[in-house]
Amino acid sequence: MKKVFTRPNSLKRTPFHYCAGCGHSIIHRLMCEVIDEMGLQDKTVGIPPAGCSVFAYYYFDVDMAEAAHGRGAAVATGLKRASPETIVFTYQGDGDLAAIGTAETIHAANRGERITVIYVNNAVYAMTGGQMAPTTLLEQQTTTTPYGRDMRLEGFPLKMSEMLALLDGAVYIERTAVNSPAGIRRTKKAIRKAFQTQIDDLGFSMVEILSPCPVNWKMTPLESWQWIDKEMTRVFPLGVVKDTAGKSNAD
């Protein structure tokens, strides 16, 4: 019988520890599929963040190293500069990339570091129990915005992709979501394009992925998928934010 669906080689057999309905396991799998299809398994180093995906190295069957909270882009920079032939990615959440690691991310992008950033935006600090993230929507309740995020007190949701798109060193930035089969397929294409941008030595590439967190959003998985469409994408619109790769787009 012909095998039509199987576990990617780059994905270890370890069962995911993620909550039901979480997007991390989908994104991990997509990345491993891309790493397999592009033949990158034995030349890739991944830098997971502090956050729910801190244990990503138990799932990816590629070289992985921990980084301090927010420092992923700087660690990846050091690694890539010391070993330019290695394919280097960071896997970062919104707290990691858009709060404590904003400076590292902006400057890595501005230098046009040949690294690929997978930025998972779920609008909360999930591992620490659902506190406000820079990406938390206005009026959204979290454990540290119990009355809803107030623009006059907590400011506005931070749009990292649009900010980074202003930088000449950033070559390819796309925002996708993993809340539908179509979105999942689109996300995989974007991840592939981001790695290709690095392989082609063009500059900084990032895919921002809107990802459900039903537990901290206090929703069912289905409700969380719907919330991404109804609420999140209004603030964080999907699509290619920047592409100066000069080659075929992710399609």
Added chain:
Amino acid sequence: MYGNHAIGEAAIRAGCQCYFGYPITPQNELTEYMATHLGRRKGCCFIQAESETAAISMVYGASLAGARVMTSSSSPGMSLKQEGISYLAGNELPAVIVDVCRGGPALGSIVAGQSDYFQATRGGGHGDYRTIVLAPSSVQELADLTHLAFDLADKYLSPVVVLADGMLGQMMEPLEFKHEAPEVLPVRDNALRGARGRPSRIVRTCNSNTNEIEELNWSLYRRYQLIKKEETSYETFLTDDAELVVVAFGIAARIAKGAIKTARTEGLKVGMLRPVTLWPFPSAKLAELSNKVKNFLVVELNMGQMLEDVQLALGDKAEVSFYGRPGGVIPTPSEVARVIARLYYQKGLK
């Protein structure tokens, strides 16, 4: 050669492949030297990072990739680097960190200080770790100890701190380099560059299994015991007949040496113990000296930090006095000579 340049040249001759820095006085000439002389070398890289925090994280990344790597800073910047130094120590990665120390606390002064002895010798960052700390006392030693720092870092898979100060960094002295720069160093065995021909590897400390982290701490502890046994280093000066021994490191030792020479011309039997490694600290040598010498004077450019290590080493076997000038003030040899003479007579040593 200029002190800060000597550190840079020694690093290049030790095979340093990557340097990540951030401007801060009084070490800027070192960063500039690396930009000029390392940045365009084949297989090497230089980045002026966006912060000290980013610079030390880049050091961590390059060390992961198996490169010989260095960063440098001065006191306030060293505070920011402590996060990354803890990660280097915990993940058993070699790196050389040069601290051209100035007077603190806070923004402090931009000239020489020794106020970061505690920070350097107690680990500095979070977690139960140590860094080897080398304390040069001349431009020649800036070069020699920088070279040694790279070898020790690789030997013990540990970050090594070279604790210099603003005066050493800014002064000019003749020196001799004992090594030529190597062409290209081989990549370290455990480098993380992709799992070609081997299973994939994980470099991490984070684990939900606390037993594993306890074992890591024991493993580090055993290594630190070995370092104490193998690498403790010091210089003695006129201690054979000494009635009073001055304990000082770095530029303070240089000043004290001048003072001791003056004291000797006046017939005072004064000697010096100069720790070259601040961690591991030469406690055993101090204890040995205390069999004969009962009076010690600690001289530092702070309010008494190494003093505590001296007191720990000597216990109640000898009397320990202290003279310190904090905040970036540098005493003259004649000033220290007066302190020595006064103490000598107060203790009835004549």
